Amino acid sequence: MDTSLVTGLGYVVASGLFIFGLKMLGSPATARRGNMVSAAGMLVAIVVALLDQGIVDYTYIVGGMVVGGLIGAVVARSVAMTSMPEMVALFNGLGGSASLLVGWAALSPDSATFTLITIVLSILIGGVTLTGSLIAYGKLSEKLGSGQIVFSGQQIVNSLVVLGIVGGAALFVMDPTNTVYLYTVIGLALVFGIMVVIPIGGADMPVVISLLNSYSGLAACAAGFAIDNNVLIVAGSLVGASGIILTQIMCKAMNRSLSNVLFSGFASVSNEVTEIEGEIKPISADDAYYILEAASSVAIVPGYGMAVAQAQHVVKELSNLLEANGAEVVFGIHPVAGRMPGHMNVLLAEADVPYDQLLEMDEVNPRMDSVDVAIVIGANDVVNPAAREVESSPIYGMPVINVADARTVFVLKRSMASGFAGIENPLFYKENTRMLFGDAKESLGKLVSELSS
Amino acid sequence: MDTSLVTGLGYVVASGLFIFGLKMLGSPATARRGNMVSAAGMLVAIVVALLDQGIVDYTYIVGGMVVGGLIGAVVARSVAMTSMPEMVALFNGLGGSASLLVGWAALSPDSATFTLITIVLSILIGGVTLTGSLIAYGKLSEKLGSGQIVFSGQQIVNSLVVLGIVGGAALFVMDPTNTVYLYTVIGLALVFGIMVVIPIGGADMPVVISLLNSYSGLAACAAGFAIDNNVLIVAGSLVGASGIILTQIMCKAMNRSLSNVLFSGFASVSNEVTEIEGEIKPISADDAYYILEAASSVAIVPGYGMAVAQAQHVVKELSNLLEANGAEVVFGIHPVAGRMPGHMNVLLAEADVPYDQLLEMDEVNPRMDSVDVAIVIGANDVVNPAAREVESSPIYGMPVINVADARTVFVLKRSMASGFAGIENPLFYKENTRMLFGDAKESLGKLVSELSS
Amino acid sequence: MNGAEYLLFILMLSIFLGFELINKVPATLHTPLMSGANAVSGITAVGAVALAGTGKGDLAQWLGAGAVALASINVVGGYLVTDRMLGFFKKREN
Amino acid sequence: MNGAEYLLFILMLSIFLGFELINKVPATLHTPLMSGANAVSGITAVGAVALAGTGKGDLAQWLGAGAVALASINVVGGYLVTDRMLGFFKKREN
Numbered sequence A, B: 001m002d003t004s005l006v007t008g009l010g011y012v013v014a015s016g017l018f019i020f021g022l023k024m025l026g027s028p029a030t031a032r033r034g035n036m037v038s039a040a041g042m043l044v045a046i047v048v049a050l051l052d053q054g055i056v057d058y059t060y061i062v063g064g065m066v067v068g069g070l071i072g073a074v075v076a077r078s079v080a081m082t083s084m085p086e087m088v089a090l091f092n093g094l095g096g097s098a099s100l101l102v103g104w105a106a107l108s109p110d111s112a113t114f115t116l117i118t119i120v121l122s123i124l125i126g127g128v129t130l131t132g133s134l135i136a137y138g139k140l141s142e143k144l145g146s147g148q149i150v151f152s153g154q155q156i157v158n159s160l161v162v163l164g165i166v167g168g169a170a171l172f173v174m175d176p177t178n179t180v181y182l183y184t185v186i187g188l189a190l191v192f193g194i195m196v197v198i199p200i201g202g203a204d205m206p207v208v209i210s211l212l213n214s215y216s217g218l219a220a221c222a223a224g225f226a227i228d229n230n231v232l233i234v235a236g237s238l239v240g241a242s243g244i245i246l247t248q249i250m251c252k253a254m255n256r257s258l259s260n261v262l263f264s265g266f267a268s269v270s271n272e273v274t275e276i277e278g279e280i281k282p283i284s285a286d287d288a289y290y291i292l293e294a295a296s297s298v299a300i301v302p303g304y305g306m307a308v309a310q311a312q313h314v315v316k317e318l319s320n321l322l323e324a325n326g327a328e329v330v331f332g333i334h335p336v337a338g339r340m341p342g343h344m345n346v347l348l349a350e351a352d353v354p355y356d357q358l359l360e361m362d363e364v365n366p367r368m369d370s371v372d373v374a375i376v377i378g379a380n381d382v383v384n385p386a387a388r389e390v391e392s393s394p395i396y397g398m399p400v401i402n403v404a405d406a407r408t409v410f411v412l413k414r415s416m417a418s419g420f421a422g423i424e425n426p427l428f429y430k431e432n433t434r435m436l437f438g439d440a441k442e443s444l445g446k447l448v449s450e451l452s453s
Numbered sequence C, D: 001m002n003g004a005e006y007l008l009f010i011l012m013l014s015i016f017l018g019f020e021l022i023n024k025v026p027a028t029l030h031t032p033l034m035s036g037a038n039a040v041s042g043i044t045a046v047g048a049v050a051l052a053g054t055g056k057g058d059l060a061q062w063l064g065a066g067a068v069a070l071a072s073i074n075v076v077g078g079y080l081v082t083d084r085m086l087g088f089f090k091k092r093e094n
């Protein structure tokens, strides 16, 4: 048995563990073990790589691992669940930069053309992923303004950058020893990442991150081709597929095409005037309490506002009290409620809501007409009936949670301000809707203290 | 671009087409196109193989293809749908023999040990698949007796054969030039295939075939390793996985373990006496007609007897007439009704029953209690309520179609004989069951003529 | 890395993929699945072709030619009969 | 066949497999899926290790070391935060 066979087998095992881990992510009951299986695969892959006979000096490696590992561990332990979107963005950028560096380091004067092409690809994709993710991080964490940055001549600048990249890459492949070409490509890739993301609004960042996540997988694939390593290809493809599928899901749930997300915004369509009939009926926490007390079936529909208000724990308290009061309580989760796919599930799970109480949109909609009270907590677009009723609405056709089918709807938000899509919500004017104005956490706090007294 | 890259790309495309074709088999609406996509993959693979530069003489190749292709086309055009089980068995054996020959032909005095091991594997698996499938074919087509052939000392003979195979294979790998070892391995593999299948009863042949189908895939994989060809590995694995999954499904649906199927039979448990209460109530076609005429919801549950009686077309006629009469008609198909998985679906599809009328067991059971008349046509074990009610029954726990939940049950069979599992069926004695004795085709014919007059 | 490990990789990935895909085939289509899989197993023809075309006229070539013939029965017969079967499956026209 | 085609095979199979598997992850787990995928993309560490260990002390080695560090953040941070999240998901105890 030669070492190369052992290495090969090790990589086969590692890839198998990644695949198995991903398979186990298919159900909440096995997901945590699945993550560990995947981590075990990573461990195997890294140990196998460390045993490689070509390695003569472990100091750089160990140094890099210790530094990186410590930073990773500290960040992972301390990050708040509400900041997950920006953390994923940041990590994603790091992955991209690692691919960039690997591609760069793999360069040697005698590389074959095929290898050079894959090196350029891994540098390019890695570079775009790096700066693109950093901008996305900045917008999400509000370190940068979250607006769309548009300037005249943007198209021209972008075209020039693309031309520069293509030209630089071609020259580099033909003459890899000339570092000017290399640095040009690296520099332009970094610039391009910035240019691509700045014109996109902050709220569209989840789509961007997911797409860049897919790119970081592709960058790993390209690096795998460059250094002829299967496990990079397998793992990279899995990541690439995951990013693309999540992007698709988000676009579908928002009823927008990917190019619409990337190249325009809602801005152009949102300034139309919709005639909405009905009037707004505010309600006090006191009155809401009386209705809730009498309810035997309650559906809670959370949205981005719940994350902003950090209201998940008090939501759980409310649900406990309602259940103690004899009501049946379910949560209706829209696939793009919040600011990343599955955002609400993580927040509610953190607050100890069991996952079998978290119903997906398709499960909760059919039973909505037997619900006494639907409580909408900081959600807006995902419960907007215009998506079903107003054909001229920009979100017409987007699947939403039909809270208006419930006997009574409480909407908890601070004002009549619109949601992410920037459009009016006829729900607020419906006969059976009551607006409970105020910060979600505070409003819920009042309901909880009334119910528990 | 060197030719080997073109070859490689061609094989990648071919494998992709196989995978896509299989994916399209996931729904009846796309299945036929899926089969064509898969066939296109095969065409690409074979064309790429023919373009191989190593080929200097096409006469043998073309000769083989013409002969084989003609035989295949004639058989495929002429075989009756009711004989599908034996046809699959026969084709399966041919696939196995092809792997045997490829392994053998790939042998060269300077093969590496790893290659020799894969050659032996492909010869062994191919040989066992060949003779095992032929025996299965013989039993299914009743060219051989379908009974279990057991003789004293069988275990010992089998052990000796296995020992001989292992020893012969080891010696062969050590000294591939000595043809005695090679012929020993081939001969013993062929003998082993026979020995393994003769003690299994004819009615268990579908499981055997499916298992051998999986083996023929594995043999192709082994041949792929022997001649270092990816497309054989991919295609072989797909076939291997398919066979294993179908085997599992059958075993589960029969509530037996694979080893029970292979190494024993129902014989040992079937001679117990079960006390069944109630009496048999035969019914004439006349009386059955009056009940059917008044029914507004009918479920038809076919079994092996429908295939024996070739009654699928008259069943379709009956269903048409009932629908014309205002009744809602569905078909309830048990996963192992008949003699191969999906057997009933093919027969009924042949008779033009649309596939959305063919309900799987899990779909039809919940609605059975709103059915007026359930018509059991030559089915026995798959509707046996003992599986649910009699804990001591050998089929206890096997999922069945709960026809007894319908208001009235008609059972069409020729006698009180038991089905494949050889056990009594309490269904026949239930209060709401009526036995319509006679050949299924004839009985149905009477009903049809009464209904259409 | 040498060839064998690539082959192992390909084997592992195809097996996983095979299980995922075949688990999705509905029971209605299990007979065509079986005969379709049979046709795919005729892929040995690809291996046989190279062996039958060496032009040496030796035993290996005869064996290869036999394998080509047998595998061709499988391929042609398997795809045709599967197509015939699948042709029967129709949706209810409304 | 030479190496590149094997790699293409592996690429194709993994992409198919990735789509099959990820389509099965329920919406409830999409956030952990995203951060878990992030952790997996730290696989570049494997490539970086070999480059960082050449002992030449040249630019490539420094780049490799940087890549090791960055990818390690991804790996350690990604798996830990995913584990933390998944730890929250509990079934209702009856």
Ligand SMILES: NC(=O)c1ccc[n+]([C@@H]2O[C@H](COP(=O)([O-])OP(=O)(O)OC[C@H]3O[C@@H](n4cnc5c(N)ncnc54)[C@H](OP(=O)(O)O)[C@@H]3O)[C@@H](O)[C@H]2O)c1
Pocket: A203, A204, A205, A206, A207, A250, A253, A254, A302, A303, A304, A305, A306, A308, A309, A335, A336, A337, A338, A339, A340, A341, A342, A343, A377, A378, A379, A380, A381, A382, A383, A412, A413, A414, A415, A416, A417, A418, A419, A420, A421, A438, A439, A440, A441
């Ligand atoms: N999840 C994803 O993956 C994803 C990705 C891309 C885009 N999106 C988009 O994001 C939107 C998500 O919809 P959504 O319904 O969850 O959110 P939304 O439509 O953005 O609405 C959130 C609402 O929460 C309210 N709010 C904010 N802070 C609050 C607080 N402290 N207390 C109470 N209410 C508060 C806001 O109203 P007030 O200001 O009046 O309080 C706002 O109307 C969709 O348009 C979706 O397409 C989601």
Ligand SMILES: NC(=O)c1ccc[n+]([C@@H]2O[C@H](COP(=O)([O-])OP(=O)(O)OC[C@H]3O[C@@H](n4cnc5c(N)ncnc54)[C@H](OP(=O)(O)O)[C@@H]3O)[C@@H](O)[C@H]2O)c1
Pocket: B203, B204, B205, B206, B207, B250, B253, B254, B302, B303, B304, B305, B306, B308, B309, B335, B336, B337, B338, B339, B340, B341, B342, B343, B377, B378, B379, B380, B381, B382, B383, B412, B413, B414, B415, B416, B417, B418, B419, B420, B421, B438, B439, B440, B441
């Ligand atoms: N499908 C598979 O893949 C598969 C694989 C392995 C094993 N099996 C086994 O096969 C059995 C299948 O169950 P099944 O209910 O379909 O069949 P079954 O239990 O074998 O019963 C068939 C019945 O059809 C009747 N019959 C035969 N010829 C007839 C004719 N010309 N007219 C009317 N009736 C006729 C027979 O009774 P009379 O003689 O009284 O007419 C017999 O009771 C199960 O036990 C299953 O486990 C199936």
